[in-house]
Amino acid sequence: MKKTGHFAEDKPLLRDVDWRVRPGENWVVLGLNGSGKTTLLKLITGYALPSTGQMRILGKDFGEYDWRELRKEIGLASSALAEKFYAAETAREIVLSGLYATIGLYDTPGKSAVEKAHAAMELMGIAALAERRYAEFSQGEKQKVLIARALVNSPKLLLLDEPCAGLDVFAREKVLSSIQRLPSSGGGPTMVMVSHHVEEIVPAFTHALLLRRGKVHSSGKTSGVLTKENLSSFFETPVNAGKKAGRFYLEPR
Numbered sequence: 001m002k003k004t005g006h007f008a009e010d011k012p013l014l015r016d017v018d019w020r021v022r023p024g025e026n027w028v029v030l031g032l033n034g035s036g037k038t039t040l041l042k043l044i045t046g047y048a049l050p051s052t053g054q055m056r057i058l059g060k061d062f063g064e065y066d067w068r069e070l071r072k073e074i075g076l077a078s079s080a081l082a083e084k085f086y087a088a089e090t091a092r093e094i095v096l097s098g099l100y101a102t103i104g105l106y107d108t109p110g111k112s113a114v115e116k117a118h119a120a121m122e123l124m125g126i127a128a129l130a131e132r133r134y135a136e137f138s139q140g141e142k143q144k145v146l147i148a149r150a151l152v153n154s155p156k157l158l159l160l161d162e163p164c165a166g167l168d169v170f171a172r173e174k175v176l177s178s179i180q181r182l183p184s185s186g187g188g189p190t191m192v193m194v195s196h197h198v199e200e201i202v203p204a205f206t207h208a209l210l211l212r213r214g215k216v217h218s219s220g221k222t223s224g225v226l227t228k229e230n231l232s233s234f235f236e237t238p239v240n241a242g243k244k245a246g247r248f249y250l251e252p253r
């Protein structure tokens with residue numbers, strides 16, 4: 001992606017974003033509320049359109065791709081999407097709808113589709129919830145349904161917008177360890193995860209993009225970006241940061 005701008009009422013939401021994700025890299029995107037993280041994911045999935053700049057996704061230039069087809073290769077789990085599902089649908093139906101990249105299930109899924117949905121739910125540890133209705137789920141259960149839906153098509157690109165929001169500490173660790181295992185589980189997706197918490201950056205995330213007020217503050221290898229100095233500059237306030245037992249931590253100084 002190069003110098004992409006997305007505007008609303010003449011105010012750019014993102015500016016000068018020069019960002020490239022190469023095969024084998026997994027990125028975490030960090031930034032304060034309103035910094036443009038969700039907007040960035042919306043640009044990648046066609047839920048927002050760039051007003052200027054160039055964008056290339058999975059080998060195709062912007063304008064060349066058919067969004068309905070492209071979305072089948074991109075798994076998206078986002079709370080922005082969570083609000084759109086129909087309350088009466090079961091977890092299985094919601095996960096199945098991911099196969100067709102639709103909100104709501106309009107096609108009659110065949111045996112192999114149902115098997116794929118089951119496998120994705122197994123991976124997220126929610127197979128037992130398959131028949132229950134979405135409206136009844138706790139926030140954490142909804143998050144897991146969403147991630148299973150994002151995974152159901154074995155996507156090339158997996159976009160996770162705050163996948164651990166609302167999860168208790170044990171559920172969070174389970175989700176993170178599932179995420180950590182994905183790239184190694186044969187042909188796993190390239191991942192981009194938006195997060196507010198550096199503790200959620202498991203080793204699978206090789207690279208980090210720091211967004212501030214719609215612009216890239218810094219980007220590169222995770223260990224180079226998440227230093228005390230760089231994060232203090234990013235937050236415009238002194239912080240202590242580093243790694244403890246293989247995971248990052250961040251605290252105000």
Ligand SMILES: Nc1ncnc2c1ncn2[C@@H]1O[C@H](COP(=O)(O)OP(=O)(O)OP(=O)(O)O)[C@@H](O)[C@H]1O
Nearest residue numbers: 008009013031032033034035036037038039040196
């Ligand atoms: N359609 C829109 N029209 C106008 N402004 C918008 C639109 N969508 C987003 N914004 C604004 O763009 C900015 C970036 O929003 P975005 O949702 O990308 O932030 P974010 O980094 O995901 O924040 P958070 O951490 O709170 O989720 C915010 O100031 C938001 O109010």
Ligand SMILES: [Mg+2]
Nearest residue numbers: 037038039161
């Ligand atoms: Mg957001």
